[in-house]
Amino acid sequence: MIKRQTTINRIFKVSGIGLHTGREVTLEFLPRREFGIAFVHNGRTIAARYDKVADTRLSTQVAEDGASVATIEHLMAAFYFSGITNCLVYIDGPEVPIMDGSAWEFYQEVWRAGVYEFPDSGVYLKVLRPVEVRHNDAYVKVKPLNTLDITMSIEFRAPVGKQKKQVTDVENAFAIINSRTFVLHEEIEAIRKAGLAKGGSLDNAVVIGGDAIVNPHGLRYKKELVNHKILDLIGDLYTCGFRFLGRVEAHKTGHYLNNLLLKEIFSDPANYAIY
Ligand SMILES: [Zn+2]
CATH class of the missing domain: 3.30.1700.10 (lpxc deacetylase, domain 2)
Known part of the structure; x- marks a missing residue:
């Protein structure tokens, strides 16, 4: 069990196709000192948090200030399994890529980047x-x-x-x-x-x-x-x-x-x- 806040050890990118849009999307993962996972889309920061969830029909979509990111659930599971509590994810499209339909590729990329631990608890x-x-x-x-x-x-x-x-x-x-x-x-x-x-x-x-x-x-x-x-x-x-x-x-x-x-x-x- 992890005990402290963590982030990724280095910046990395992942590209793939959006399941619903069919368009190529690139995610850029950045280490974050602030607690929590958040997306940045069209210059807006969107917390990946239950109170920002705007649509749940075919995927979990979060929205804030007119910007939205859909299909976040597999990536969130990858963060859970890799023990990452803090990360900023820049995304150049409206939807997290579907990859192989699971959390596997995101999990592997985070694992390759490595985990950096902060002294703070409260996770x-x-x-x-x-x-x-x-x-x-x-x-x-x-x-x-x-x-x-x-x-x-x-x-x-x-x-x-x-x-x-x-x-x-x-x-x-x-x-x-x-x-x-x-x-x-x-x-x-x-x-x-x-x-x-x-x-x-x-x-x-x-x-x-x-x-x-x-x-x-x-x-x-x-x-x-x-x-x-x-x-x-x-x-x-x-x-x-x-x-x-x-x-x-x-x-x-x-x-x-x-x-x-x-x-x-x-x-x-x-x-x-x-x-
Ligand atoms: Zn799913």
Whole structure:
């Protein structure tokens, strides 16, 4: 477990295609003394924080002062796994590139740059009381715990079906980092008609066909899809601004509910402690 604030050891850049815009985007990562992760787009600084989340329909988007950055969740998860608490990310487009559909490439780049530790603590948010949010049969709830423990269940049509997974040692759950995003084949047309997913391909998403995985090499893990939902949740939880401590149980959750959980936690200072 990391104990102190950290940043990256050197400046580096990562380029890739935006999933929804289909345009090439370059990210430039800069070390930061100030606490927290923030984006700089069109000269505006946007905190990667739950109270700046403006859209949760297909990804988590943050916005401030008329500037916005979408699809931040996989990058946020990469920062979580690499133990980075402070970083400034300059971005020359409206969306973080999708890379291979997971957090793997961002995680590797941060790891190569190395981690610089500051003396300051105050990096953890511990949940002190049970908090729960629901929407129809989907929910995400959290109870007090001294580590981060996540149980996730999903339910889709065959061949995905029901999948459930518990991760007790999230900081070292490496199979989560490179589990890719996924889409049902029949959803692709509607998403494309809405002008989205222009950059989507078998190189950056798992596509679930009528009765099988369409990607020629199949899945990276038997539970890759539920793993990816855990990855999204970790990225979204990291927008609380701290490393999250609690026992999280989620069923069919998504970016909207994940954000609502954080808003609910922060609505009452008795729900949490920072240390
Ligand atoms: Zn995702």
